[in-house]
Amino acid sequence: MLITCPYCGPRDVIEFTYQGDGNRKRPQPASQDLDAWNAYVYDRLNPAGDHNEIWQHSGGCRAHLRVVRNTLTHEILSTAFARGGHKTESRS
């Protein structure tokens, strides 16, 4: 699988770290809305088809990317910088 980083160009998938479902909305840090926090932490869309997801080019420019990828064919439909989007988890 090749992912086209908007900065570095097409690169092998092993240079990237998967950050998961890009549809999740992180509540404001001070939010006390437990349902919103639960949804952010645990709920996933998990579609069979086009999936909006976040990847980090961790082995390259380290930018976070918003990628639309088909989960049935692994075809990548679009990539863009994820700036202003979802906050990321760190890989342990």
Place this chain on the structure above:
Amino acid sequence: MAEYSAFSLLKNALTGNKDWKPAWRKPDPKASYDVVVIGGGGHGLSTAYYLAKEHGITNVAVLEKGWLGSGNVGRNTTAVRSNYLLPQNTRFYEHSMKLWENLSHDLNYNVMFSQRGCLNLAHTPAQLDDYARRGNAMRHLGVDAELMSVGQIKRLVPALDVSGSARFPVLGGLMQRRAGSARHDAVAWGYARGADRRGVDIIENCEVTGFLRDGGRITGVSTTRGEIRAKKVALAVAGSTGRVMQLAGISHMPIESHVLQAFVSESLKPIINTILTFGMGHFYISQSDKGGLVYGGDLDGYNSYAQRGSLPIVDEVMSEMVALFPGLARVRMLRSWGGVCDMTMDGSPIITTGPLPGMYLNCGWCYGGFKATPASGWCFAYTIAKDEPHEFNAPFTLDRFYRGLIIDDKGQGATPRLH
């Protein structure tokens, strides 16, 4: 009902093996059933079997979108073990182990369950301490576990590199001797035949395309072979859980579907007589009765419904194998394939009533569903029959994530690809 016996083998041999009955019928779906089980894999079939056997509920259909055993029940690496840390998991998987130990007799079908042990290798002192802790937790609940020294491991698996110059030297390991492997196809066929003989209709090539509702209640399913009404609709669709729940109008679940690959090598003479797991990566290996090495590693690491994997993981798995067994470097890989795993947010399964009225849900098996097959069906059948969970599956609710009751054996947090 000993249909398979030394006597029947002899009798059929003398008549040219022309009188064997098909192991299960191929019925057309009826208009309605007491219970419809969606998913004709190991868990769906064992659910139907235990519904009939334990609860006398025989007006049951199992709907399978492909052919029987075409999904994960035929795609796993056949490991059976109950070596968990947390008591909820240990009790459930130990119940499964006990069912495995009598499964061939119970089904009158040889599932070739072979208790050859499962050995987790430790490569650091901290890891060995952690295994000692897990072994103690297991023994506390009556499950067998023993800590093995390097010398014992060397005698058990002479081909393993246990030298100090190994890439990751082995310091010891945790052994569960009652663990083992089974022939996965036989498990599917044995449960199918057992359910069929008790009156369950197994309907292949029948894909669910939607749910029938009466108000908020699920009252049946529409399928590629027509509408089927049911008092109770039970889902056991593993990797397709997200897809099927979306048909029921539930868009979000605490599940991601990921692809896991498995590999078989060419046949070798006996070299590995246990199931071995690597502690410095994600790798496990055993040897089948035919001689092929059966092994696998980590998930590909991103959401996927494609039943095939990519090359970076092939490379990683082979590297891990050679790190443990330098002597296998030139063994050729014969086959590889992928299966779709329903990874939950805590690595533990879900067997529950709901989430909609009239619906029952069995999912979230991550990549450990095969060993759970008997207990999963047994507990799910109980839950469907009694409308409440058995104590073995009571912790495995869907709402545990929202109530702070997660069962995270690895302590990994809500990142499914890392469980």
